[in-house]
Amino acid sequence: MAREEENAEKRVEAAPRPSLALWQLGLRRLRRHRLAVAAFWVLVVLYLMMLCADFLAPYHYDNESRQHSYSPPTPVRFVRDGRLSRPYVYARSYTFDEYRRRVWVEDRSRPVPVRFFVKGDAYRLLGLFPAERHLFGLDRAEASGGSTGAAPGVPARLYLLGADARGRDLLSRLLYGSRVSLTIGLVGVAMTFVLGLLVGGISGYFGGRTDVVLMRTCEMFMMIPGFYLMLALRSALPPEMSSVEVYVLLVAIMSLIGWAGFARVVRGMVLSIRNREYVVAAQASGASHLAIIVRHVLPNTASYAIVALSLSIPGYILGESALSMLGLGIQDPHASWGNLLKEAMNVAQIRFHPWILLPGVCIFVTVMAYNFLGDGLRDAFDPRGLTREAG
Amino acid sequence: MWAYIVRRLLIGVPLLLAMAFVTFLFIQLAPGDVLAQYRENPSIPQELIQQYEARFHLKDPVVVQFGYWLWNLAHGDLGDSFVRKAPVAQVIRERLWNTVLLSLTSLLFTWLVALPLGIFAAVHQYSWGDKVFSVLAFLGMSLPTFFSALLLLYLVSLLGWLPLGGMVSANFESLSFAAKVLDVAKHLIIPTLVIGASAVAGLQRLTRGNMLEVLRQQYIVTARAKGLPEHRVIYHHALRNAINPLITIFGYEFSALLSGAALTENIVSWPGLGALMLEAVQAQDIYLVMGDMLMAGLLLILGNLIADILLAYADPTISAS
Numbered sequence: 001m002a003r004e005e006e007n008a009e010k011r012v013e014a015a016p017r018p019s020l021a022l023w024q025l026g027l028r029r030l031r032r033h034r035l036a037v038a039a040f041w042v043l044v045v046l047y048l049m050m051l052c053a054d055f056l057a058p059y060h061y062d063n064e065s066r067q068h069s070y071s072p073p074t075p076v077r078f079v080r081d082g083r084l085s086r087p088y089v090y091a092r093s094y095t096f097d098e099y100r101r102r103v104w105v106e107d108r109s110r111p112v113p114v115r116f117f118v119k120g121d122a123y124r125l126l127g128l129f130p131a132e133r134h135l136f137g138l139d140r141a142e143a144s145g146g147s148t149g150a151a152p153g154v155p156a157r158l159y160l161l162g163a164d165a166r167g168r169d170l171l172s173r174l175l176y177g178s179r180v181s182l183t184i185g186l187v188g189v190a191m192t193f194v195l196g197l198l199v200g201g202i203s204g205y206f207g208g209r210t211d212v213v214l215m216r217t218c219e220m221f222m223m224i225p226g227f228y229l230m231l232a233l234r235s236a237l238p239p240e241m242s243s244v245e246v247y248v249l250l251v252a253i254m255s256l257i258g259w260a261g262f263a264r265v266v267r268g269m270v271l272s273i274r275n276r277e278y279v280v281a282a283q284a285s286g287a288s289h290l291a292i293i294v295r296h297v298l299p300n301t302a303s304y305a306i307v308a309l310s311l312s313i314p315g316y317i318l319g320e321s322a323l324s325m326l327g328l329g330i331q332d333p334h335a336s337w338g339n340l341l342k343e344a345m346n347v348a349q350i351r352f353h354p355w356i357l358l359p360g361v362c363i364f365v366t367v368m369a370y371n372f373l374g375d376g377l378r379d380a381f382d383p384r385g386l387t388r389e390a391g
Numbered sequence: 392m393w394a395y396i397v398r399r400l401l402i403g404v405p406l407l408l409a410m411a412f413v414t415f416l417f418i419q420l421a422p423g424d425v426l427a428q429y430r431e432n433p434s435i436p437q438e439l440i441q442q443y444e445a446r447f448h449l450k451d452p453v454v455v456q457f458g459y460w461l462w463n464l465a466h467g468d469l470g471d472s473f474v475r476k477a478p479v480a481q482v483i484r485e486r487l488w489n490t491v492l493l494s495l496t497s498l499l500f501t502w503l504v505a506l507p508l509g510i511f512a513a514v515h516q517y518s519w520g521d522k523v524f525s526v527l528a529f530l531g532m533s534l535p536t537f538f539s540a541l542l543l544l545y546l547v548s549l550l551g552w553l554p555l556g557g558m559v560s561a562n563f564e565s566l567s568f569a570a571k572v573l574d575v576a577k578h579l580i581i582p583t584l585v586i587g588a589s590a591v592a593g594l595q596r597l598t599r600g601n602m603l604e605v606l607r608q609q610y611i612v613t614a615r616a617k618g619l620p621e622h623r624v625i626y627h628h629a630l631r632n633a634i635n636p637l638i639t640i641f642g643y644e645f646s647a648l649l650s651g652a653a654l655t656e657n658i659v660s661w662p663g664l665g666a667l668m669l670e671a672v673q674a675q676d677i678y679l680v681m682g683d684m685l686m687a688g689l690l691l692i693l694g695n696l697i698a699d700i701l702l703a704y705a706d707p708t709i710s711a712s
Binding site: 219220222223225226227228229231232233234314318321325326328341344345347348351354357360361363364367371 | 406409410417418529530532533534535537541542544545548549555556646649650651653657658665668669680683684687688690691692
């Protein structure tokens with residue numbers, strides 16, 4: 001009932017300036033979807049963190065300290081000698097107990113303060129400006145190992161979320177890893193968008209034999225079990241590629257698998273649009289086929305296309321994670337959330353160092369945010385539910 | 392009906408071949424091949440390498456190689472696995488049933504859990520339980536399979552109730568038949584839960600939606616007005632009509648099921664087709680990759696076919712011809 005009313009409302013309000021009013025109405029509906037709005041802000045925060053990863057991360061992603069292999073999260077203390085103090089940590093080192101398990105010992109003689117805007121590993125802010133200040137971290141000189149105490153010679157390290165096998169800070173690696181995991185969905189969807197819009201547009205517009213051939217091709221791609229194809233395609237390229245090459249390759253592979261479903265949705269919409277008066281008018285006035293498809297037909301599929309695509313972003317994030325986790329994606333020392341989970345494939349490691357599961361939590365949160373946002377977008381811009389089945 | 396089934400299978404053939412050709416092309420485009428490792432290994436005699444090259448026509452152009460592969464396939468020969476030194480058909484046969492077993496238990500789990508929950512949520516719409524399931528379903532839809540697998544493994548490693556991977560225990564051979572079945576069943580629990588649960592959320596939402604739509608129909612009002620007991624109204628009148636669209640979904644889900652199974656197999660080291668695929672891909676064992684791909688494609692086609700046949704049975708308005 002509510003949906004019908006909304007449609008009626010849309011028809012009435014949309015009459016004077018259709019395209020603009022439709023968008024405004026959609027946005028208004030989206031704002032009413034509280035979960036979608038919350039999800040949107042979660043994503044904004046995540047992407048901002050990604051952009052400032054170098055600055056927010058206390059260490060460079062490859063800054064390792066083998067003495068701190070699998071260090072548990074460092075407790076940050078605020079009270080010293082019964083009085084409130086600036087935050088500080090202790091240097092820690094490990095010995096083994098009789099079962100060869102790690103036992104961590106703190107060097108209580110020497111507190112190392114956590115400083116803000118501290119000088120650390122050099123980086124380029126936004127890839128442009130050379131910088132070495134980090135939001136927070138330990139000063140190098142203060143952190144370096146003391147000659148006495150419980151652990152002489154072992155420097156203090158700040159591991160808010162624990163460390164990995166090589167003593168690299170998990171928080172820093174998560175922040176750097178978000179660059180891969182958060183962008184791959186957008187880039188992948190952009191490729192799918194172009195390919196799917198073009199093929200779907202041509203297929204629906206021309207119909208006939210073109211349509212049959214293109215749609216059979218689509219079906220072939222949809223028939224192939226995606227994960228198997230992904231493995232086969234990935235195998236076709238040398239394992240020792242640079243991480244940038246792997247990234248491009250992963251996007252290409254996943255778009256190749258993902259465009260078919262999207263093209264079918266677009267085709268269905270184009271089929272219903274191509275006989276409208278304005279298309280016939282454009283044809284009569286001698287516009288070329290490509291111009292008609294690009295300027296008159298495809299823009300009318302845009303709102304549905306955006307909904308369908310936003311719902312498919314999680315697929316790319318998950319695909320990258322799965323491949324990286326199996327060792328076929330982004331390679332060490334570079335980080336992606338999937339690649340970070342690789343260590344968790346070993347059950348014994350999860351059991352003793354459960355914090356290595358955190359990259360999975362990041363993936364979960366991102367995917368959930370996209371799902372909620374996509375859901376809200378669908379309710380707002382696609383009330384007829386065209387993308388529901390194909391999405 | 393039989394004509395329909397045969398026709399559907401025949402349509403699948405060119406599809407499978409096209410798929411096989413694309414895969415073949417990609418793998419042969421890869422620099423290096425399985426023999427590259429052999430050539431670097433001085434303990435393997437040159438004659439053996441030349442013998443392999445001659446036997447599998449590795450020096451010929453890709454299209455010719457593919458032709459030979461097809462020719463052999465037509466004679467029921469899938470080629471040899473280089474790494475395992477055994478016929479591909481034999482290697483795959485062992486693994487195929489493991490994947491089929493896992494897929495079936497997962498499917499069963501999904502439907503047995505999702506249908507009742509969906510019906511419950513629809514019948515008690517906006518109740519406390521419905522809301523809890525809605526939230527759980529939204530969370531479940533966003534939980535990646537690989538992550539839920541890791542979480543479950545972590546949980547089980549803390550509790551120590553279940554085996555943590557593989558398909559059989561080390562002492563499997565010495566067990567009695569009943570104990571063997573039990574052993575495999577125990578190993579099945581984790582992967583089944585992981586794959587099954589990933590689909591429960593979506594299916595529960597769909598069941599709920601369909602059920603709600605059907606419950607609004609006039610024939611339901613009529614049924615109630617006649618004084619039928621509520622359980623008859625729901626299970627005899629509403630459920631049958633709510634399930635039809637779900638069976639269509641069943642066909643679509645098959646692809647996701649296979650992919651999910653492949654990933655989970657790799658994480659919990661279940662010896663199925665997916666785990667085999669990763670091994671084969673890593674070793675560039677071309678014929679094994681091809682055979683594995685073919686099997687997965689075949690399973691998918693069969694799954695879709697079964698879904699269509701089920702639909703024809705469940706919905707008399709759809710005729711299979």
